[in-house]
Amino acid sequence: MTVSIQSSPFDMGAEVRRFANSVSGAGAIVTFSGLVRDDGGKLTAMEIEHYPAMTERAVEAIRVEAMERWALLGAVIVHRYGRLEPGEQIMMVATAARHRADAFAAAEFLMDYLKSRAPFWKKEIGPDGEQWVAARDDDEEALARW
Template sequence: MPMIRVQSEPFSLGDEAEAFAKGRTDTGAVVTFTGIVRDTGGMARMEIEHYPGMTEKAISGIVDQAMDRWSLDDALVIHRYGSLAPGERIMMVATASRHRVAAFEAAEFLMDYLKSRAPFWKKEFGPDGAEWVAAKDEDEDALSRW
């Protein structure tokens, strides 16, 4: 059963990956990806906002698509909100499948969706003040391959 968590609290990559992979005997591949807040030039922090309920529903819909399209055994999406400093973990995707290609492709699909379509709003705080993060063409291009 896929799990989606939208939370303000930090998470342990090791603990999450271990719990996700534990006890799997029919799964041949587990892929994990963790996004980290990147300093874009003196950024002090990033604020991430979302609408509770709406965000989880949107992510759940895309996870269901990935589960069906790649016949996944399981999936996990964790995405944080609130104030995050450079170097902090912002999100994690994990996929489990009988075969590695499906696990990798599904993880990339989910990451591309989270980067370009998931309903999160990001504002960076740096030396020149605060600025909303605009969508990037390369993120849209990445999503178009699916």
């Protein structure tokens, strides 16, 4: 599976090993994992909503664009939805290339695009209430560099 949208936790080590075994000729694999930040007790949980009919397609389109723009041998994306506790993994990307520059750049591109072009919405739940995470202007600006 090159794109997986799931509520269940994932084993990053197992995912990366499976990915590494699925590509041949790679000289570099870059991995990134995003976690629910533990903000000193201010966060009880994070609830991630998504648009099931659109999510996988949108994420796959971003992955395909990365494959076209860099000399990648492969790319995988796992993104969770539902209720997550602080410290839990939200998502991961892994990219493989012959050389590290392509793998690093493509991984950053994937992260920038997943942030503001994949239909997920995060809500922070704390002891004093809950609120939707606002999109940041610099997330949108980050897209301009690609």
